Amino acid sequence: MSGYWKNPAATADAIRDGWYWSGDVAVRDACGFYRIVDRSKELIKYKGFPIAPAEVEAVLLEHSAVRDCGVIGRKDDDAGEVPIAFIVAKDNVPTDGRLILELCGFVAERLTSYKQPREVRFVSSIPRNPSGKILRKDLRTQL
Template sequence: LKHSTPRSGSMGKPVPLYNVEIQRDDGSRCNTGETGEICIRMEPRPAGIMMEYYRDPEKTANAIYDGWYHTGDTAWVDEDGYFWYVGRNDDVIKSSGYRIGPFEIESELLEHEAVRECAVTGVPDPVRGFAVKATVVLADGFTGSDELTRELQAWVKHRTAPYKYPRIVEYVDALPKTVNGKIRRVAIRQKDGADLKSPKLPEGLI
């Protein structure tokens, strides 16, 4: 079989041994360009996929059901079959009907000279359900200001879809991390009072 040519920023294409789909919450297959969960067909069981969570049948049932392994990762697929990563299910921000992954926004912010580290999360918003927030650790020589906030917002807006820019920017000295150095977005969400489920939007609002 012919291997796919690498495409910058893409995860690539699934290897032939696995049947992989991007699915909606109801288990239907997403359209091209539509964000959903990466799922792997389990019938027949492919090599390398776990059998179960050890002594945790409830967790196993939440991951493997209806013949699919639900990875908890979200992505979208382009017209050529390349997968593009969005983020973990728990980290995806649902804002005004859009599903926004923090990974893309964080990657763009880190390209700015003023940003040393950052974490993108959602904060409750009465109109949008959630608003995009960037928590930023600045590089040496930079100071947080309204002017810098507007500059960072414009930076993201011009490099991604306009609706993805962070409406809130908070400057901090350090980000909460695990012992392995992984940023704990959940700690930021908890501090901001953000639940995993988005508040119901007014009818007709997108």
């Protein structure tokens, strides 16, 4: 890639030392395969530790009471940012304190402590664009 058409600023951001930087965040599994987990712009930085919202969302979606979810970072004076989870519960699931405790325990069994949401909010839907990606800026308006 030689650059973006008539956009030298975007080219300078994307190409460094001759390499294209996509902004994707990948992890390598035990078999040596790489998997794209998120975009670097969406990473939550908790006390210097990066948290991929998609990783937390994947765990939450494993819970039987969760139909959909989205995770964003909220500014925090001590930590920089903290993860906040927005949950769409399945039909007929009571969205009360017991479910919040259950979800927090569920995530705690699967993720290290700094990746665990510091707050859970129940919503009727997660805003998405036409291709299905979460509109995190729209979630931020609900903070």
